[in-house]
């Protein structure tokens with residue numbers, strides 16, 4: 541179960557007692573506040589707090605007071621302009637605080653994003669729960685043949701069943717030993733801070749993660765991308781859905797310029813110009829390496 545009964549009760553109590561505020565609120569975000577969105581088999585993301593909305597971005601950009609008299613259309617246009625020209629600081633005026641439950645191997649990728657504030661569950665202070673990420677069969681895949689950092693064909697039949705069995709048995713055995721080492725019955729019992737070293741990287745941890753919208757977009761750009769590992773990508777996608785409701789204009793600009801957009805090198809731009817002029821450009825005449833050319837073709841949606 542992703543949320544404990546205590547956590548569910550806490551969320552229900554918080555949502556049952558709304559308070560009046562003079563601060564800017566985003567109606568879209570209010571609908572998400574405190575609620576958990578399930579991710580993977582035991583994980584979740586939930587918004588614990590936030591600051592700002594689309595208007596806060598515009599307000600900072602104009603360094604003005606309030607929304608002023610300009611139409612919403614102008615605000616969306618200004619937000620698109622800021623995104624297009626990498627004028628990023630107005631996006632830093634919005635903040636989000638998330639409670640995330642995630643496997644430790646996903647947390648290791650996530651924590652590389654240094655421009656956030658993190659507070660993690662302490663396995664020195666508390667006993668870890670017996671909860672492990674076990675991939676669904678369709679996510680058990682072989683090493684990719686073209687990408688050293690990715691997966692390829694899905695494992696089938698006996699091989700998939702054997703892998704699943706190994707994952708489950710190893711997790712259970714490690715946790716049994718963890719409990720055994722902690723046990724004080726007739727022995728001193730090993731300290732929690734030491735016993736935890738026997739736990740596998742697919743055990744779940746939890747943290748509070750706070751960041752601003754600019755750095756969150758950077759995180760989403762890298763982790764909601766098709767090249768990101770599936771297990772972190774699903775978290776990024778869940779967050780992206782919340783952000784789309786929180787700051788619809790900013791998210792729309794981000795989706796257009798960053799998620800759906802592409803960066804083209806000077807060589808790539810030169811190839812595009814030559815193509816528009818009707819020239820047939822090949823990898824050999826492009827000045828690009830094979831890998832660059834493959835990615836360039838992918839970007840253009842050209843058939844392989």
Ligand SMILES: Cc1cc2nc3c(=O)[nH]c(=O)nc-3n(C[C@H](O)[C@H](O)[C@H](O)COP(=O)(O)OP(=O)(O)OC[C@H]3O[C@@H](n4cnc5c(N)ncnc54)[C@H](O)[C@@H]3O)c2cc1C
Pocket residue numbers: 652653654655656755758762763767768769
């Ligand atoms: C597909 C993929 C594969 C990856 N593979 C690997 C891998 O094999 N091994 C590995 O170690 N990592 C890997 N990473 C992690 C990657 O190198 C980055 O560490 C991670 O994506 C965080 O990005 P960031 O540093 O831009 O983000 P943040 O830490 O949030 O920083 C945001 C921006 O702030 C600036 N910044 C922050 N801190 C500093 C600093 N100390 N000095 C200068 N500028 C700073 C930079 O401009 C940075 O882009 C991978 C990431 C992805 C998405």
